[in-house]
Amino acid sequence: MLERGRLVAHGCGTANIRCSIPHERRPLRTSSASKTALGSTKERCTVPSDTRPEHVKYEERYRAVYAAGVPFAAGDHGHESVALCREFLETRTQRGKLIDFGCGEGFTAAMAAEFGYEVLAIDAAPSAIAKCKQTHTHPHLRFRQADVCELGEIDSDSFDFALDLGCFHMLVDDAVARRYLGHAHRVLRPGGFWYGQNLVPADDAAAWCPHERERVEWWRERISEQSDGAPITDTFEVEGKTVEVTRPHTSAAFRGVREQVSLLTAAGFRVDSARVVTPGVNSPFEAVLVARKPS
Numbered sequence: 154m155l156e157r158g159r160l161v162a163h164g165c166g167t168a169n170i171r172c173s174i175p176h177e178r179r180p181l182r183t184s185s186a187s188k189t190a191l192g193s194t195k196e197r198c199t200v201p202s203d204t205r206p207e208h209v210k211y212e213e214r215y216r217a218v219y220a221a222g223v224p225f226a227a228g229d230h231g232h233e234s235v236a237l238c239r240e241f242l243e244t245r246t247q248r249g250k251l252i253d254f255g256c257g258e259g260f261t262a263a264m265a266a267e268f269g270y271e272v273l274a275i276d277a278a279p280s281a282i283a284k285c286k287q288t289h290t291h292p293h294l295r296f297r298q299a300d301v302c303e304l305g306e307i308d309s310d311s312f313d314f315a316l317d318l319g320c321f322h323m324l325v326d327d328a329v330a331r332r333y334l335g336h337a338h339r340v341l342r343p344g345g346f347w348y349g350q351n352l353v354p355a356d357d358a359a360a361w362c363p364h365e366r367e368r369v370e371w372w373r374e375r376i377s378e379q380s381d382g383a384p385i386t387d388t389f390e391v392e393g394k395t396v397e398v399t400r401p402h403t404s405a406a407f408r409g410v411r412e413q414v415s416l417l418t419a420a421g422f423r424v425d426s427a428r429v430v431t432p433g434v435n436s437p438f439e440a441v442l443v444a445r446k447p448s
């Protein structure tokens with residue numbers, strides 16, 4: 154349930170940032186519909202034929218991209234979303250220890266280190282972590298290969314901030330998502346922040362961003378165009394050459410804002426603010442949530 158007293162709800166934001174990198178995140182066709190608290194239709198992705206955990210498929214994706222010599226495995230959160238997170242990082246009055254969940258290629262983590270945070274960035278995909286270690290060398294930035302649902306080795310109450318740019322929505326199964334949020338809550342100190350940017354269904358985009366009708370329809374079509382979990386081929390321009398990369402389809406849980414809030418709340422967080430944004434011209438709609446572990 155949405156905690157109205159504490160939740161700051163903003164309308165839709167569109168950061169006017171162009172992305173020169175192909176931005177590909179094709180979710181699965183929605184298969185079922187039910188009424189949400191927003192009174193709209195809730196879209197849920199189908200269970201793909203490839204039921205391996207998403208990070209296993211991501212590992213294949215990173216490998217395919219690197220084998221093709223594509224410099225940035227884009228299509229994940231891309232630069233547009235990273236830019237949105239910048240505001241959160243920049244406006245904190247105090248820095249501290251920060252954990253980046255599902256860091257991908259580490260661009261957000263590197264940005265946080267530049268801003269003065271002491272960063273541990275984790276991802277379950279070994280190739281991504283290897284790439285991160287090669288690419289980013291800031292002295293206050295560490296990378297570790299780990300599953301966000303298995304963080305027993307990380308001390309409780311040891312981080313001031315947690316970032317989640319597109320990791321929560323990779324945990325399609327709610328039970329797995331709960332396990333992750335349990336760890337996220339545990340490793341944060343009381344008062345610590347969890348900042349998330351994760352996909353929402355088109356109906357949430359419509360409800361939160363009523364003036365973005367065309368883009369909402371685009372997003373709705375985008376969600377439904379991927380029907381069967383078949384491998385995806387992306388085209389990249391690399392040094393004047395066109396390179397095709399085929400990789401497994403990865404799916405995402407299109408949790409509405411209320412559903413995201415309710416999972417966070419059940420894990421013990423207090424959600425301070427929520428908004429739905431579309432960060433750039435070719436970007437999907439995502440919820441930007443700021444939650445805290447109560448002091």
Ligand SMILES: C[S@@+](CC[C@H](N)C(=O)[O-])C[C@H]1O[C@@H](n2cnc3c(N)ncnc32)[C@H](O)[C@@H]1O
Pocket residue numbers: 207208211212229230231234254255256257258259261275276277278281299300301302317318319320323324
């Ligand atoms: C959509 S990408 C986002 C990457 C990065 N945060 C960004 O903004 O570019 C999701 C990332 O989450 C990672 N991931 C998915 N499930 C995970 C898990 N259980 N544990 C750790 N990482 C996971 C994937 O390997 C992938 O790199």
